[in-house]
Amino acid sequence: xxxxxxxxxxxxxxxxxxxxxxxxxxxxxxxxxxxxxxxxxxxxxxxxxxxxxxxxxxxxxxxxxxxxxxxxxxxxxxxxxxxxxxxxxxxxxxxxxxxxxxxxxxxxxxxxxxxxxxxxxxxxxxxxxxxxxxxxxxxxxxxxxxxxxxxxxxxxxxxxxxxxxxxxxxxxxxxxx
Numbered sequence: 001x002x003x004x005x006x007x008x009x010x011x012x013x014x015x016x017x018x019x020x021x022x023x024x025x026x027x028x029x030x031x032x033x034x035x036x037x038x039x040x041x042x043x044x045x046x047x048x049x050x051x052x053x054x055x056x057x058x059x060x061x062x063x064x065x066x067x068x069x070x071x072x073x074x075x076x077x078x079x080x081x082x083x084x085x086x087x088x089x090x091x092x093x094x095x096x097x098x099x100x101x102x103x104x105x106x107x108x109x110x111x112x113x114x115x116x117x118x119x120x121x122x123x124x125x126x127x128x129x130x131x132x133x134x135x136x137x138x139x140x141x142x143x144x145x146x147x148x149x150x151x152x153x154x155x156x157x158x159x160x161x162x163x164x165x166x167x168x169x170x171x172x173x174x175x176x177x
Contacts, residue, residue: 012154013164017144017172018047025171033079033142044142044170045086052168059166060135062088063096065149066124068104083170084140093138100153101125116148124153129160136164144169
């Protein structure tokens with residue numbers, strides 16, 4: 001659990017990660033994300049489901065973190081969407097790819113947590129706010145570095161009157177949180 005969550009300071013209802021970003025997880029996540037090595041998809045999604053098992057979640061909608069169209073076109077796929085499919089199936093929840101859009105911003109690379117929050121501020125837009133009203137949403141991403149993306153999605157989803165926002169990633173960077 002990250003220090004913010006442990007201290008009760010998490011803005012979301014919870015954030016979980018299947019593993020820490022280290023040499024092992026990096027050698028799974030980076031080829032999956034950037035080199036179309038999709039053979040890791042099942043291993044990653046199963047690990048993510050496993051880290052959520054003890055929570056006995058009631059999830060209405062699973063939302064993979066959206067990519068900007070420019071990045072989606074360049075990469076050819078949204079890695080979070082590939083991970084989200086089996087997770088949604090596991091929870092018998094709707095899978096929503098289209099209700100949140102993302103504007104393009106340069107990669108966050110080696111930015112600080114504060115710079116990451118500023119960079120991602122205002123990039124997400126909920127297309128149909130009524131679609132999420134009263135729903136419990138599970139956000140899915142491959143890696144969490146600072147939490148800035150999840151926090152910004154939480155902000156826009158709360159404006160859409162969701163009842164809960166959960167998040168899960170395959171791995172998380174420990175030193176940046």
